[in-house]
Amino acid sequence: MENTLFDFIAKYIPLSEAEKSAVVALDIFRTFKKGAVLLKEGQYSSEGYFVLKGCVRIFYIVDGEEKTTGFYTEMEGITPNCVVSKQPSKYFISCIEDSIVTVSNLGMEVEIFEKFPKFEKLCRILSEQLLAKTQISFDEFKTSSPEQRYLNLLQNRPDLLQRVPQHQLASYLGITPQSLSRLRTRIMEKKI
Amino acid sequence: MENTLFDFIAKYIPLSEAEKSAVVALDIFRTFKKGAVLLKEGQYSSEGYFVLKGCVRIFYIVDGEEKTTGFYTEMEGITPNCVVSKQPSKYFISCIEDSIVTVSNLGMEVEIFEKFPKFEKLCRILSEQLLAKTQISFDEFKTSSPEQRYLNLLQNRPDLLQRVPQHQLASYLGITPQSLSRLRTRIMEKKI
DNA sequence: GCTTCTTCTTAACTTAAGTGAACGACTTTT
DNA sequence: AAAAGTCGTTCACTTAAGTTAAGAAGAAGC
Numbered sequence: 278m279e280n281t282l283f284d285f286i287a288k289y290i291p292l293s294e295a296e297k298s299a300v301v302a303l304d305i306f307r308t309f310k311k312g313a314v315l316l317k318e319g320q321y322s323s324e325g326y327f328v329l330k331g332c333v334r335i336f337y338i339v340d341g342e343e344k345t346t347g348f349y350t351e352m353e354g355i356t357p358n359c360v361v362s363k364q365p366s367k368y369f370i371s372c373i374e375d376s377i378v379t380v381s382n383l384g385m386e387v388e389i390f391e392k393f394p395k396f397e398k399l400c401r402i403l404s405e406q407l408l409a410k411t412q413i414s415f416d417e418f419k420t421s422s423p424e425q426r427y428l429n430l431l432q433n434r435p436d437l438l439q440r441v442p443q444h445q446l447a448s449y450l451g452i453t454p455q456s457l458s459r460l461r462t463r464i465m466e467k468k469i
Numbered sequence: 470m471e472n473t474l475f476d477f478i479a480k481y482i483p484l485s486e487a488e489k490s491a492v493v494a495l496d497i498f499r500t501f502k503k504g505a506v507l508l509k510e511g512q513y514s515s516e517g518y519f520v521l522k523g524c525v526r527i528f529y530i531v532d533g534e535e536k537t538t539g540f541y542t543e544m545e546g547i548t549p550n551c552v553v554s555k556q557p558s559k560y561f562i563s564c565i566e567d568s569i570v571t572v573s574n575l576g577m578e579v580e581i582f583e584k585f586p587k588f589e590k591l592c593r594i595l596s597e598q599l600l601a602k603t604q605i606s607f608d609e610f611k612t613s614s615p616e617q618r619y620l621n622l623l624q625n626r627p628d629l630l631q632r633v634p635q636h637q638l639a640s641y642l643g644i645t646p647q648s649l650s651r652l653r654t655r656i657m658e659k660k661i
Numbered sequence: 662g663c664t665t666c667t668t669c670t671t672a673a674c675t676t677a678a679g680t681g682a683a684c685g686a687c688t689t690t691t
Numbered sequence: 692a693a694a695a696g697t698c699g700t701t702c703a704c705t706t707a708a709g710t711t712a713a714g715a716a717g718a719a720g721c
Contacts, residue, residue: 339612346608361601368608394586401593408600409553415607416538416560419643420531422679423708443669451611456708458670463707614709615678635699648678650700655677 305379309372316370323383327354331376337368345445497571501564508562515575519546523568529560537637615644
């Protein structure tokens with residue numbers, strides 16, 4: 278479990294044994310059952326998450342309707358907006374599958390950044406990379422039709438289509454479940 | 470000019486005079502005429518930008534058509550995707566107005582991070598905050614219609630509607646110029 | 662075992678966005 | 692001054708997404 282995390286970190290910066298021990302000492306590994314809620318709308322939180330195994334989603338509730346805006350799977354991290362803005366959360370985070378997730382909080386960050394400034398560099402790099410990825414995704418979303426977006430997803434994250442319910446995928450694509458269903462049959466017919 | 474930048478930084482971390490001098494020594498302030506191109510598609514670049522005055526846009530050219538995905542005005546920074554990924558740029562960056570922009574490169578970053586680790590913290594904070602903002606914008610985009618997106622823009626960045634041509638705004642909203650024009654008259658008629 | 666809920670699909674209808682073409686108002690170029 | 696290009700708008704037409712409703716299949720709860 279720890280090693281999965283350290284292998285991931287090793288891709289960005291080397292960690293000494295002392296630094297690894299410091300991480301282990303934080304005792305941040307948690308397991309959650311499918312359906313478990315990590316963060317609720319309205320809640321103040323200073324917790325960040327990193328998915329080691331399983332799948333977690335972010336969703337809003339607008340007019341009683343769930344709007345899913347993000348899925349996070351193996352080796353993806355989440356720093357909820359409310360942690361950065363110090364405002365109550367506008368969304369929920371919950372597990373779609375049984376999951377193993379690291380849960381850290383701001384206090385831990387401050388502490389470990391002081392002891393090992395290297396982690397500040399790690400977080401800068403991860404944050405910059407995620408920002409770049411998010412902006413590209415946003416650009417692709419803006420410049421393509423729902424159908425193209427579905428085809429992109431099929432290309433880039435085919436696993437999601439398997440592990441995520443259709444109606445959650447639909448709002449992730451910015452459309453209704455009915456449109457997604459139609460769009461899928463439309464694509465099928467073209468292929469035949 | 471320098472002070473505009475330092476006032477901005479002061480909102481996040483305090484800078485000593487030595488640190489300010491180090492920034493000034495980098496000689497990163499540039500002025501550009503309207504229409505000037507900062508980055509071209511296909512180009513490798515390690516330059517980051519920060520807009521002190523004016524307005525800069527990011528746009529793709531897809532099938533000969535410009536697709537504008539971002540506008541950056543006073544006190545907004547850009548680290549182009551290609552700088553992070555070390556790949557040729559997929560998009561252009563150009564000035565919509567006469568602008569004053571800081572232009573830094575990766576070498577400078579490495580250098581100044583070593584001399585003054587405080588800047589690494591600054592970049593982490595800025596990057597985390599921008600990431601949070603970008604994700605919220607993306608969520609709003611996904612969960613609203615073109616008309617709602619236009620109304621949101623009217624609320625959140627009314628200045629853009631003044632300083633940016635309609636057809637660039639349209640692709641920024643993910644629609645055609647014709648749709649934007651229609652949508653605007655639709656809204657007008659509702660108000661009357 | 663039965664009910665209830667959730668999920669997905671289908672259908673009919675409404676609404677809005679994409680497309681292609683055209684026009685006038687301006688700007689820029691020559 | 693004339694020509695060419697840009698920009699915003701409008702129109703007619705096509706295409707697709709939203710909406711409302713209904714039904715089938717499966718999962719979860721009692």
